[in-house]
Amino acid sequence: MKHLAKVKNKIGQYILVIFVTLTINFALPRLAPGDPLLYFFGETTINELTAEQKQEALHSLGLGGSLWEQYWTYLKGVFTLDFGTSIKYGVAVTEVLAERIPWTLLLVGTALILSLVIGVSAGAYSAWNRGKKRDLTILTGMLTLESIPGFWIGMMFLSIFAVQLGWFPTFGAVSMVQDGTTWGYIKDVVSHAILPVLTITLATVGSNYLLTRSSMLESLGQDYMTVAEAKGIKKRALVFKHALRNALLPIYTHFTLSVGTLLGGAVVIETVYSYPGIGRLLYESVTARDFPMLQGVFLLVTMGVILANLIADLTYPLFDPRVRNRKEEKGEEITHA
Amino acid sequence: MRKTTKWIGLTGLVLFSAMLIFAIFGPMMIPYDAYKASGPPFQSPNLEHLLGTNDMGQDLLAELAVGARTSLFIGIASAILAVFIGGLIGVLAGYIGGRFETVVLRIIDIVLTLPFLPLMIVVAVYMGAGIFTLVFVITLVMWAGKARQIRAQTLSIKHTGPVLAAKTMGASHFYIFYKHIIPGVVPIFIPQFVTGVNAAILMESSLSFLGMGDPLTKSWGSILFYANSRSAFLTEAWMWWIIPPGVCIVIVVLAFSLMGYYLEERFNPRLGDYSVREKRKKQLVKTKEHHSSKGVLLSVESLTVAYPKSGDYRSVVDDISFAVKNGEVLGIVGESGSGKSTIATAIIQQLKRPAKESGEIYFEGNLVQHFDDEGLRQMRGKEIGYIAQAAMNALNPVIRIDKQLQEAIRAHYQLSAKVMDERVVEVLQKVGLDEKWRFAYPHELSGGMKQRVIIAMALINKPKLVIADEPTTGLDAIVQVEIVQLLRKLQKELGISMIYISHDLPSVLSVTDRLMIMKEGRKVDEGPSVELSKLSTNPYTRVLIDSIPTLYPKKETVEVSR
Numbered sequence: 084m085k086h087l088a089k090v091k092n093k094i095g096q097y098i099l100v101i102f103v104t105l106t107i108n109f110a111l112p113r114l115a116p117g118d119p120l121l122y123f124f125g126e127t128t129i130n131e132l133t134a135e136q137k138q139e140a141l142h143s144l145g146l147g148g149s150l151w152e153q154y155w156t157y158l159k160g161v162f163t164l165d166f167g168t169s170i171k172y173g174v175a176v177t178e179v180l181a182e183r184i185p186w187t188l189l190l191v192g193t194a195l196i197l198s199l200v201i202g203v204s205a206g207a208y209s210a211w212n213r214g215k216k217r218d219l220t221i222l223t224g225m226l227t228l229e230s231i232p233g234f235w236i237g238m239m240f241l242s243i244f245a246v247q248l249g250w251f252p253t254f255g256a257v258s259m260v261q262d263g264t265t266w267g268y269i270k271d272v273v274s275h276a277i278l279p280v281l282t283i284t285l286a287t288v289g290s291n292y293l294l295t296r297s298s299m300l301e302s303l304g305q306d307y308m309t310v311a312e313a314k315g316i317k318k319r320a321l322v323f324k325h326a327l328r329n330a331l332l333p334i335y336t337h338f339t340l341s342v343g344t345l346l347g348g349a350v351v352i353e354t355v356y357s358y359p360g361i362g363r364l365l366y367e368s369v370t371a372r373d374f375p376m377l378q379g380v381f382l383l384v385t386m387g388v389i390l391a392n393l394i395a396d397l398t399y400p401l402f403d404p405r406v407r408n409r410k411e412e413k414g415e416e417i418t419h420a
Numbered sequence: 421m422r423k424t425t426k427w428i429g430l431t432g433l434v435l436f437s438a439m440l441i442f443a444i445f446g447p448m449m450i451p452y453d454a455y456k457a458s459g460p461p462f463q464s465p466n467l468e469h470l471l472g473t474n475d476m477g478q479d480l481l482a483e484l485a486v487g488a489r490t491s492l493f494i495g496i497a498s499a500i501l502a503v504f505i506g507g508l509i510g511v512l513a514g515y516i517g518g519r520f521e522t523v524v525l526r527i528i529d530i531v532l533t534l535p536f537l538p539l540m541i542v543v544a545v546y547m548g549a550g551i552f553t554l555v556f557v558i559t560l561v562m563w564a565g566k567a568r569q570i571r572a573q574t575l576s577i578k579h580t581g582p583v584l585a586a587k588t589m590g591a592s593h594f595y596i597f598y599k600h601i602i603p604g605v606v607p608i609f610i611p612q613f614v615t616g617v618n619a620a621i622l623m624e625s626s627l628s629f630l631g632m633g634d635p636l637t638k639s640w641g642s643i644l645f646y647a648n649s650r651s652a653f654l655t656e657a658w659m660w661w662i663i664p665p666g667v668c669i670v671i672v673v674l675a676f677s678l679m680g681y682y683l684e685e686r687f688n689p690r691l692g693d694y695s696v697r698e699k700r701k702k703q704l705v706k707t708k709e710h711h712s713s714k715g716v717l718l719s720v721e722s723l724t725v726a727y728p729k730s731g732d733y734r735s736v737v738d739d740i741s742f743a744v745k746n747g748e749v750l751g752i753v754g755e756s757g758s759g760k761s762t763i764a765t766a767i768i769q770q771l772k773r774p775a776k777e778s779g780e781i782y783f784e785g786n787l788v789q790h791f792d793d794e795g796l797r798q799m800r801g802k803e804i805g806y807i808a809q810a811a812m813n814a815l816n817p818v819i820r821i822d823k824q825l826q827e828a829i830r831a832h833y834q835l836s837a838k839v840m841d842e843r844v845v846e847v848l849q850k851v852g853l854d855e856k857w858r859f860a861y862p863h864e865l866s867g868g869m870k871q872r873v874i875i876a877m878a879l880i881n882k883p884k885l886v887i888a889d890e891p892t893t894g895l896d897a898i899v900q901v902e903i904v905q906l907l908r909k910l911q912k913e914l915g916i917s918m919i920y921i922s923h924d925l926p927s928v929l930s931v932t933d934r935l936m937i938m939k940e941g942r943k944v945d946e947g948p949s950v951e952l953s954k955l956s957t958n959p960y961t962r963v964l965i966d967s968i969p970t971l972y973p974k975k976e977t978v979e980v981s982r
Contacts, residue, residue, distance in 0.1 A: 096526070100533045107539075111546040214773075219424070226681075230618075230673035232625045232641075235666040238648060242658050306813040313768055313808070314828040314877065315801030318793075324827070325816055332818075350537055351626050355648065365538060366630055369545055381542045384535045392533065404818055404861040 090396045097389045104385040108378040109157050113150075166382070167375035171367065176379035179364065184383075186256050187353070187360030190276060191345045194283035199338055201284070202291025207327050209292070210299030225292045233286030237355035240278050251278050254357035279356045283349060287341065294337055295330060302329040332403055339395035346387040429682025435675035439668065443492050446485025453482065455638075465660055472660040483638055484664050490639035492672070494551060494624045498558035499616030503609055505559065506566025511605055513567070514574030515597070524567070531564035540627060550634045554627055558620050566612050570605060577604035611683040618676035625669050640665040717885055717917050718767070719743040723779035725762050725771060733776060737762045738941040740779075744885065749911060749918045751932030751949060753925055753964065759941040760921045761809075764889045767919075768804055769796050783885070802832040805878030807888040807907075814874050815862040821873055822858035828880050843880065851876045851906060868899035872906070879910060886911070887919045892927060900924075904931060925964050929953055937961050 132140065160166070166176035205221055212218045245253040252258065256275050261268060302308065303326050311325045350362030357363065361380060368376040400406045452458040458479050465472045472480050513524040540557040547553040577583060583600045591599075627633065628641025629648070643665045647658070723740045726733035737759040744750050752760045765771050767781055769788055781788045783799065791799065800806070808814040816824060825844045829835060835843070845855045851872040862870060871891060878886055888907060892900040904927045911918050911931075922928045928935065928949075935952045937945040937960060945958040953965050 096529055096533070099526070100530050103530055104534065107542065111542065114546070226677050227670070227674055230622075230670045230677055232622055232629075232666070232669055234626065234629050234648075235644065235662075235669065238644065238662050239666070242662060246658075306808060307816040309765075309770060310806065310808045310814045310874065310877070311816065311827075312770055313800050313804075313806035314831055315797045315799070316827055316831040317797065320827065320831075324819070328818055329816070346535070350541070351629060354630065365541060369541060370631065374545075377542060377545065381535075381538050384538045388533060388535050402818075404820075405863045 093392070093396055097392065100389060101385065104382055105158065105161060108382060109154060112374060113153075161382070166379040169368075169373055169376045169379075171371040171373040171376065176375050179376065180361070180379055180383055183359060183361050183364050186358060187346060187349060187362060189272075190279050190283060190353070190358065190360060191342070191349055193276070194280045194287065195338070195342060195345060197280070197284045198288040198291055199334075202288045203295045203327075203331075203334060205288075206292045206295025207299050207322060207330070210296045210303060210326075210330075211322055213300060213303075221292075222296070225289045228285060229289035229293070231286070232351075233282060234351040234355050236285050237279070237282040237352050240282055241355060244278060251275070256359050275358075279352055279358050282352050282355075283345070286352070287345070290341075291334070291337070295334055298330040298333050299326055302326045305329070332399075335402055336395050336399065339391050339398075340388075342387075342391040346384050425682055425685045428678050429686075432675045432678030432680075432682065435671050436679065439488060439672050439675065440492065442485060443488035446488060447482070450479065450482045450485055452479035455486075458482075480660055480664065483643055484640070484668065487638045487640045487643050487665060488668060490551065490633075490637050491621060491624055491641065491669070494554050494558070494639065495617045495621035495672070498555045498562065498620040498624075499613050501555065501559040502562035502616050502620070503566050503613045506563035506568075507570045507605070507609055507612075509563070510567035510570030510572075511574045511601060514571040515578060515601060521571075524571075528564040528568050531561065532568075534561075536561040537623075537626065540623070541630065541632065544627065544632045549632050551637060554624055554633060557627070557632075558623050561623075562616060562619065566616065569612065570608065573605050573608050574601060577601055611680055614676050614680040614683060618673050618680060621669065621673055621676070640669050715745050716743050717746050717748075717784060718919075719782045720763070720767070721780045721782070723763065723766060723781065724777070725759070725766055726776045728774055728776075736941050737766070740938075740941075740943050742936055742943070742946065744917050744919060746884075747915050747917055748934065749920055749932045751928040751935045752919060752921045752938060753923065753928050753935060754938035755923055757940075758938040760923075760938055761889050764806070764887045764919065764921055767887060768800050768806055770800075798832065801828055801883070802881045803884050805881070805883040805886040807874055807878045807886060807891050809890045809893045815870055817862050819861075820858075821860055821862065821865075825858070825873070825877055825880060828877050832881055847876045847880045848873075850879070850910065867895050868902065871895060871899075871903055875903075875906065875910070879914070879916075882914065883916065885917045885919070887921070889921045890923070891920075892922070892924065900927065907931060937964065 164177055168174065169176050169179050172179050205225070209218045209221045241253060245251045252275050256272065257268070258271050258275075261271065308321070308325060311321055316324075346361060349360060350365050352358075353360045353362035354366045361383065365377065365380045365384075367373070368380060456478065509524060513521045540561055543560065544553050544557050547556065577600060580600075583596060586596055586600065624633075624639065625641035625644070628639050629645045631642075631645050631649075633639055633642040633645070635642075644662065647661045719741075720743070721741050723737055724735055725737040726735045728734075736757075740759075740763065742750065752763065754760050762771070762775075766777060767783075767788070769791070771777055777789075783803065788796070788799065815821070822841070822844050825847065826840045829840055829843055844858055848855055848858060853869060853872050853876070857865065857869065857873075862873075865873065875891070878888075891907065892903050895903065907918070907920070908931045910916075918931075920928060920931050932949045935945075935947060935949045936943055937952075937958070939960055945952065945956055945961045947956065952961060956962060956965070
């Protein structure tokens with residue numbers, strides 16, 4: 084039906100986005116001023132190279148030959164999952180990425196769910212009590228929360244709860260020293276994750292709240308709410324079954340999309356907590372001028388966003404019967420039954 | 421409500437002005453150079469250094485003031501650029517249309533799909549750290565959203581009457597642009613700009629915090645960057661180093677959020693309210709309980725409903741009294757806006773805020789205004805059924821028909837799933853719908869079928885009174901007749917009382933026993949339907965009766981006009 088055609092159209096767009104990302108990765112080191120080798124090896128190494136070695140390096144990096152040849156070699160590399168070698172770590176970019184992904188997923192996944200649950204409940208509550216004092220109180224609080232940069236919340240938490248009070252570790256995802264038990268390991272991981280998860284939750288809960296509130300207000304104003312109320316159903320069913328069920332549609336889309344953006348957005352918070360996820364890796368590659376790594380992270384995060392988009396598109400019909408494809412035919416529409 | 425909005429906007433303006441003054445005059449007033457050591461490192465706040473010093477002995481307050489300039493400059497400059505570029509592209513795309521628009525929309529989609537923070541970082545790294553890099557990358561990710569919204573606005577203006585008229589008269593593009601498009605689009609530039617500054621300042625702080633800022637210029641974000649990378653946490657000075665820049669960012673961003681909220685409400689007020697009432701207050705004290713004359717089911721006494729309008733209240737229902745007897749069908753007729761529907765919602769106590777109601781409504785001798793929430797809930801759907809307008813939206817679009825019907829039963833009776841399903845099938849048959857439709861969603865039904873479902877829903881608990889509020893609006897002529905006939909049949913069969921509200925006099929005459937004519941919230945005429953249609957001397961009633969295009973009396977061969 085219509086929805087399917089829309090998804091097909093979108094897939095075309097996603098392919099285009101990946102293509103654009105690849106092109107950005109390809110073009111930036113070549114467009115940027117100075118020696119492109121600089122971006123791949125760093126200054127110290129470059130100064131030690133002879134002219135011949137440089138020539139060789141150019142070729143091995145796919146920087147020799149015409150631009151089209153270079154582009155072709157580059158694309159071939161990407162499709163065989165060869166993103167090059169990390170300058171900082173000296174191993175394949177993909178290897179470093181694989182090591183970091185689980186940590187980011189742990190942080191972002193937990194935080195997203197928390198933020199969704201809190202944001203949606205608060206938003207629904209607020210909308211139901213629109214204009215009352217408690218609505219305005221929550222609204223002001225959430226707007227303020229929305230105005231606080233996530234990394235600053237992180238710095239404050241770190242100073243207060245980790246450094247001053249010593250309740251939590253100050254950096255990393257696991258301690259250097261382990262007691263060897265599984266239970267001990269889990270406790271260690273959790274204690275490292277609590278502050279970052281809390282920070283990401285606080286940094287994202289505002290947008291979930293605001294979206295829920297406005298989308299609830301929208302559905303509360305609909306005719307079907309008047310009709311449902313006139314049936315005499317209870318307040319709870321009115322809020323949850325009728326209003327929230329409809330309001331959830333845009334929230335669901337927003338949620339799946341934020342999964343993707345958060346992969347990249349966690350960069351500042353992971354940096355604050357020195358948490359070894361994808362975001363921190365991006366920051367490290369910047370400071371270490373590890374350009375192959377930087378490109379790899381950028382590509383990975385883009386893929387994450389696109390994957391999230393695709394999941395949102397494909398699963399949306401589960402939540403909205405109007406775009407669902409009905410398998411069984413219900414017979415022709417009988418107007419004058 | 422409106423007053424609160426104004427206050428919110430004003431608060432935002434004050435906060436922003438304070439920060440602006442700090443940014444402009446701060447560096448002049450503070451006697452220290454933010455880039456030079458002016459005291460011992462990690463100095464705690466004292467009279468000389470109000471916020472203390474950092475690890476290099478630089479005055480923190482001086483840093484903050486210099487940082488304000490940088491952060492505000494970057495935020496405002498990138499917002500202006502993004503709105504300007506996005507605006508230009510959006511207006512052109514909307515106005516020109518065609519292939520150009522398609523290409524632009526595609527580009528916008530791509531930019532919006534790319535993860536913005538990594539994109540900014542990657543581009544900034546190659547460009548080299550600096551203020552203009554920051555402005556560039558923020559603009560780069562921000563223009564697209566602006567362009568999309570401004571394009572939408574352009575489109576809506578492009579298709580308005582005046583523009584189309586100007587086009588037909590051969591106006592030049594320049595003229596249309598200058599006279600119509602620009603004045604129509606520019607007002608939304610302002611809220612776009614405000615939300616833009618908001619986002620830009622947050623982005624600037626994040627990027628500077630990651631070390632993308634100009635290493636030689638301080639901004640709030642870069643102060644925090646240095647605090648973080650030089651482990652400010654471990655020192656005594658952390659509070660004075662970390663808190664002030666954060667608070668400044670929050671204040672500015674909040675200021676722009678508040679101003680944005682104000683502008684949004686002002687230019688784009690949310691229409692429509694919902695019908696959830698305030699907790700009931702017992703405002704009517706002296707009442708005659710058990711006010712029931714024999715055979716009267718519902719009696720409404722001097723009901724007045726008013727809505728606030730420009731500081732005053734305007735009555736939409738003005739001192740209306742009427743009664744409905746057992747088994748009787750009362751028609752309420754009037755133009756749209758005459759207050760008919762308001763009476764319906766007043767009876768079931770579902771008036772929308774901020775309506776003000778006075779007068780008394782007695783159902784079976786009990787004053788409904790005295791019912792508590794639970795009492796009202798039990799009355800609705802069980803004692804009084806409500807048939808809404810056959811508008812598109814009266815059924816919940818995401819819930820299956822049978823669930824919506826069952827829910828109406830479950831609100832008042834506890835029955836097994838099987839019995840409930842039987843009830844649903846039975847009532848669907850009664851309204852002439854095949855039982856298979858109970859597994860459908862509302863969008864799969866035609867307008868007439870949806871209206872049958874709504875009727876079934878109102879009748880499912882065999883109420884004593886049914887209020888049908890324009891039950892045939894929006895349906896085509898043949899279906900209208902069918903619905904009217906169905907209602908009449910069911911009313912006779914079940915012996916229920918009914919209030920039938922419509923602006924369509926012929927259909928009302930065919931259903932009702934008695935008739936009430938309304939105009940501008942007032943009752944102008946009342947009487948038995950047949951009598952009224954033939955004998956009324958009221959001029960307004962006559963106008964209505966005489967405007968029925970065909971001779972009416974034979975009910976079965978009615979030609980219903982729309």
